[in-house]
Amino acid sequence: MSEIPGDNQAVAVNPFCAADVVDVLRARGLAELSPQQEAWCERAAFLLGPQVADRAELADLLGLVFEYDAARVLSEVEAHNVMTRYAARDVIRMLARLVLDGGVCTPERFSEMVTALKAELDINGRELFQPLRLALAGRAGEGDLDRVILLIDAAAEAGFAVKRVRERMVEFCSVME
Numbered sequence: 001m002s003e004i005p006g007d008n009q010a011v012a013v014n015p016f017c018a019a020d021v022v023d024v025l026r027a028r029g030l031a032e033l034s035p036q037q038e039a040w041c042e043r044a045a046f047l048l049g050p051q052v053a054d055r056a057e058l059a060d061l062l063g064l065v066f067e068y069d070a071a072r073v074l075s076e077v078e079a080h081n082v083m084t085r086y087a088a089r090d091v092i093r094m095l096a097r098l099v100l101d102g103g104v105c106t107p108e109r110f111s112e113m114v115t116a117l118k119a120e121l122d123i124n125g126r127e128l129f130q131p132l133r134l135a136l137a138g139r140a141g142e143g144d145l146d147r148v149i150l151l152i153d154a155a156a157e158a159g160f161a162v163k164r165v166r167e168r169m170v171e172f173c174s175v176m177e
Contacts, residue, residue, distance in 0.1 A: 016049035016058055018042040024059045028066065030160075040158035044151055051144035064137050064148045065155050068163045070171040073138045082130045082140045083176075087123050091131040092176065094120060096169050105136075105153045105165040110146070135172040136165055 021041040022033060033041070044062065052058045073079055082088055098113045099105070105113075117132070118124050130140040136152070137145040155162045163171070 014046065014049035016045045016052070016055075018045050020049075020055065020058065021045045021062065024055070024062050027059070028063075034159055036158040037160060040151070040155055040160070043154065047147040047151060048144070051147060061144060061148055064139060064145070065151050066160070066162055068138050068168050068171070070135075070138075070168070071175045073134065073172070074175055074177075078140055079134055082134050085130070086127055087121055088127070088131040090121055091117060091123070091128055092135055092173065095132055095135060096173050099136075099166055099169040104157070105149060107150055110150060136168055138168075 018038065018041040021044045022038070025033070025041070044065075048058060048061050052061060074083075083092075094117055095113065098116060102109055102113070114128070114132075117128055121128070126140075129143075129146075133145040133149070134140045137148045139145055149165065152162060152165050152168070156164045
């Protein structure tokens with residue numbers, strides 16, 4: 001398979017690099033970064049950069065990695081709209097089992113969880129992804145939030161103080177009515 005896009009394919013341009021992510025983190029109060037954290041910043045720029053138009057949007061998505069409060073998330077109108085949709089609670093229950101039974105949320109593990117949810121619940125699209133994103137990223141949104149989810153456990157492993165995917169899922173379920 002060729003790495004060169006065809007005539008009808010768009011190439012996402014990434015205007016951001018690791019230094020941009022480091023700048024955002026420094027603005028959040030992080031002074032010194034370890035080599036593992038610098039490598040994480042490179043990955044964050046790679047995953048999030050093409051998804052955003054400016055540094056404010058980059059900072060917004062990075063904020064989702066570092067800040068998570070399930071009670072606040074579930075108190076918002078967006079959460080109520082998502083959680084009242086068809087099968088939303090089924091998605092959360094099964095997602096919780098998958099997250100708690102599995103290990104670190106890697107791209108492969110995330111893909112396995114999504115595949116299992118699709119197969120077991122026979123749903124996809126926003127009915128599947130919005131509850132999943134709400135529970136793990138703190139916002140229902142679009143596919144850019146899947147990239148945020150992929151950065152969470154990697155950030156914890158790099159030594160950042162973040163709530164892991166497992167912790168987020170437990171917190172979300174504990175405050176969900």
